[in-house]
Amino acid sequence: MFEEFGKLSLEGLNAKAEELANAGDEVAVGRLANENGIPMDAVKAYLQGESDYLCEDAADAAFARIDIEADDIGAEEIMGDWADYVRSLVIDSEAMARAVMNPEKSFAGCVGTLAAWSIMHAEPAPPEVIKAIDKAVTDAQLQKLHMERWHVQWTKIGMPGIGTAKKLIREYYGG
Helix, strand or coil: CCCCCCCHHHHHHHHHHHHHHHHHHHHHHHHHHHHHHCCCCHHHHHCCCCCCCCCCCCHHHHHHHHHHHHCCCCCCCHHHHHHHHHHHHHHHHHHHHHHHCCCCCCCCHHHHHHHHHHHHHCCCCCCCHHHHHHHHCCCHHHEEEEEEEEHHCCCCHHHHCCHHHHHHHHHHHCC
């Protein structure tokens, strides 16, 4: 991810595309777009002069960035939800879209912030939940996690709700 051209801001992405196009390296423009999740139809439009920029819209670039970075860390389930939260904030704010494009920020870093909050706010699960977990989990599942049945009694839960998650995301990206 971002190995050939590096992680670029929206302006940096467009400047690099212009540099490559001016050098006549249309294939490299395609590689740049691919590395940044920019669709090939945008490359064609740019190279044919239908667009002044490889990516004109900050939100489109931010969506592509989140897609690439979320895919890179295998974001599923709650991390996939967090990626959706970031996307929803990008829709609401161009400043947030530009913040997501900051080369010094990453979706992995954002997930780290959310996971750290989760760890720091984890509370022991209520006894009724512990009983339900104990019923739901199999010995094979516990063994796969290198756990024994008695470990279940120590279960803690601490995931942020959507409001807290969005607040933490805004704070992380600074958007």
